[in-house]
Amino acid sequence: METITAAVPETPKKRRKGEETRAQILETALDLFRERGYEETTMRAIAESAGVAVGNAYYYFKSKEHLIQAFYARTHEEHLAASREVLARERGLRERLLGVMRAKLDTIAPYHQFSGVLFKTAADPLSPLNPFSAESQPVRQQSTDLFAEVITGGDTRLTPDLVAALPNLLWVYHMGIVLYWIHDSSPGCAKSYTMMERSVRLVLRLISLFQFPLLRPFLKELLVLVTELRGEVAGIGPEPSAAPLTGGAADLRA
Amino acid sequence: METITAAVPETPKKRRKGEETRAQILETALDLFRERGYEETTMRAIAESAGVAVGNAYYYFKSKEHLIQAFYARTHEEHLAASREVLARERGLRERLLGVMRAKLDTIAPYHQFSGVLFKTAADPLSPLNPFSAESQPVRQQSTDLFAEVITGGDTRLTPDLVAALPNLLWVYHMGIVLYWIHDSSPGCAKSYTMMERSVRLVLRLISLFQFPLLRPFLKELLVLVTELRGEVAGIGPEPSAAPLTGGAADLRA
DNA sequence: AGCCTAAGTTGAACGCGTTCAATTCAGGCG
DNA sequence: CGCCTGAATTGAACGCGTTCAACTTAGGCT
Numbered sequence: 001m002e003t004i005t006a007a008v009p010e011t012p013k014k015r016r017k018g019e020e021t022r023a024q025i026l027e028t029a030l031d032l033f034r035e036r037g038y039e040e041t042t043m044r045a046i047a048e049s050a051g052v053a054v055g056n057a058y059y060y061f062k063s064k065e066h067l068i069q070a071f072y073a074r075t076h077e078e079h080l081a082a083s084r085e086v087l088a089r090e091r092g093l094r095e096r097l098l099g100v101m102r103a104k105l106d107t108i109a110p111y112h113q114f115s116g117v118l119f120k121t122a123a124d125p126l127s128p129l130n131p132f133s134a135e136s137q138p139v140r141q142q143s144t145d146l147f148a149e150v151i152t153g154g155d156t157r158l159t160p161d162l163v164a165a166l167p168n169l170l171w172v173y174h175m176g177i178v179l180y181w182i183h184d185s186s187p188g189c190a191k192s193y194t195m196m197e198r199s200v201r202l203v204l205r206l207i208s209l210f211q212f213p214l215l216r217p218f219l220k221e222l223l224v225l226v227t228e229l230r231g232e233v234a235g236i237g238p239e240p241s242a243a244p245l246t247g248g249a250a251d252l253r254a
Numbered sequence: 255m256e257t258i259t260a261a262v263p264e265t266p267k268k269r270r271k272g273e274e275t276r277a278q279i280l281e282t283a284l285d286l287f288r289e290r291g292y293e294e295t296t297m298r299a300i301a302e303s304a305g306v307a308v309g310n311a312y313y314y315f316k317s318k319e320h321l322i323q324a325f326y327a328r329t330h331e332e333h334l335a336a337s338r339e340v341l342a343r344e345r346g347l348r349e350r351l352l353g354v355m356r357a358k359l360d361t362i363a364p365y366h367q368f369s370g371v372l373f374k375t376a377a378d379p380l381s382p383l384n385p386f387s388a389e390s391q392p393v394r395q396q397s398t399d400l401f402a403e404v405i406t407g408g409d410t411r412l413t414p415d416l417v418a419a420l421p422n423l424l425w426v427y428h429m430g431i432v433l434y435w436i437h438d439s440s441p442g443c444a445k446s447y448t449m450m451e452r453s454v455r456l457v458l459r460l461i462s463l464f465q466f467p468l469l470r471p472f473l474k475e476l477l478v479l480v481t482e483l484r485g486e487v488a489g490i491g492p493e494p495s496a497a498p499l500t501g502g503a504a505d506l507r508a
Numbered sequence: 509a510g511c512c513t514a515a516g517t518t519g520a521a522c523g524c525g526t527t528c529a530a531t532t533c534a535g536g537c538g
Numbered sequence: 539c540g541c542c543t544g545a546a547t548t549g550a551a552c553g554c555g556t557t558c559a560a561c562t563t564a565g566g567c568t
Binding site: 509510511512513514515516517518519520521522523524525526527528529530531532533534535536537538 | 539540541542543544545546547548549550551552553554555556557558559560561562563564565566567568
């Protein structure tokens with residue numbers, strides 16, 4: 001019977017050890033990245049500071065880039081938490097979107113100095129960090145879900161077409177703001193904040209504009225486009241291109 | 255007197271030699287990139303194939319990335335040429351935009367296999383290849399000029415606000431299509447072409463929509479935003495933030 | 509206890525992009 | 539002609555990210 005209890009492949013003891021080392025390496029790496037920047041931090045330095053051998057760092061992280069991925073996952077979590085607070089507090093669409101976007105800039109602020117490298121590696125289509133890659137699909141999903149919550153959880157009612165299209169569009173929009181932020185060298189990234197506020201205002205205006213029933217054909221077309229985009233993005237795998245145009249927005253949530 | 259004729263710092267003979275070597279290295283590199291891909295092509299291989307020493311390649315190109323920059327400049331020229339043909343032939347806005355965009359995809363098609371690396375390095379804010387960098391400002395300018403020509407050179411008349419805002423917006427749009435293309439693994443990049451055609455249709459619809467006088471406030475706001483963006487992008491240098499809101503669109507063309 | 513396996517850990521070695529002190533080359537000048 | 543200067547060229551050497559065959563632990567089974 002005891003053998004059955006051992007069905008769990010790893011005992012807690014065993015797992016503890018590895019995870020401690022893993023955490024140790026990650027913390028050290030992030031510290032060094034913040035201190036000296038990414039390029040200037042060598043894997044040897046990370047290993048030495050963490051008190052392990054170089055190879056051991058590679059046992060836990062497939063590459064130096066994967067250390068950034070871990071960092072990215074962390075800020076992503078922070079942003080989700082901060083956003084949930086905002087969304088629990090605010091009802092108005094404007095306040096909700098503004099709050100979530102502001103939370104984004106606030107969350108990533110401490111890492112502005114090496115955001116460039118992050119983005120650089122993230123841009124590689126083959127990198128797991130790439131926001132369009134399969135590996136980051138969960139993160140992307142959570143982000144679009146967040147924007148879905150922004151528009152549906154408040155006191156503003158939108159047409160179904162908008163509700164279907166906006167989460168992905170807002171995700172793309174927020175990526176654009178981050179892109180601006182990366183290139184923003186103004187003190188405190190002040191320009192990014194004003195740019196964000198201005199563009200949020202514009203986005204809200206556009207949303208209310210497209211509530212107008214006469215513009216429905218536009219929305220329909222936009223929806224097809226966004227769906228197509230999502231299909232391409234979701235995965236290049238063998239998943240069938242079955243019914244690429246059937247459901248319209250029906251399969252937006254896979 | 256003869257000494258004066260030598261006022262030209264380098265004689266043609268001297269210049270010829272260096273430029274031949276430079277061209278030799280570049281051609282070899284581009285060939286190898288196409289054959290094996292970027293990452294798989296080593297600087298040593300390039301040097302050997304070109305019949306020079308490694309260091310000599312670095313005498314002409316500051317880094318491996320700079321070889322890509324040279325390639326990028328080339329496809330850019332090709333696209334300009336192809337576009338000029340289209341614009342000389344077509345009068346309708348739809349045909350002009352479609353033609354220019356199709357020309358873009360056609361031009362970059364041969365390099366799809368290593369477009370990822372190109373984009374990866376281009377994404378680094380510090381890279382000279384970055385489309386927002388000061389070093390690529392001329393290329394960016396030519397591109398936006400091209401789109402300006404697309405909308406003003408045809409037989410379609412647009413409101414001044416649109417004429418002012420569209421070149422930059424279309425440039426951003428075309429970057430988005432390229433981004434899609436980079437991630438497109440469909441045979442012959444067919445998906446990119448249909449996505450481009452669909453989005454062009456949408457863009458044209460949006461343009462005609464915003465011709466509507468009632469939507470002028472939107473355009474105004476959009477214009478401020480685009481101008482701001484252009485300012486940030488143009489350079490982070492000491493150029494004064496003087497009159498950031500004075501001229502409206504007046505200073506779009508610096 | 510003694511073994512066995514899998515997890516964890518090591519560090520020398522590899523291949524790469526890049527650098528740079530040294531060398532060759534070519535053309536103008538006294 | 540010999541000298542000089544700056545462009546052109548060399549290749550050994552450096553530092554880096556990454557790999558991998560070997561070694562050490564540690565816990566379960568007989």
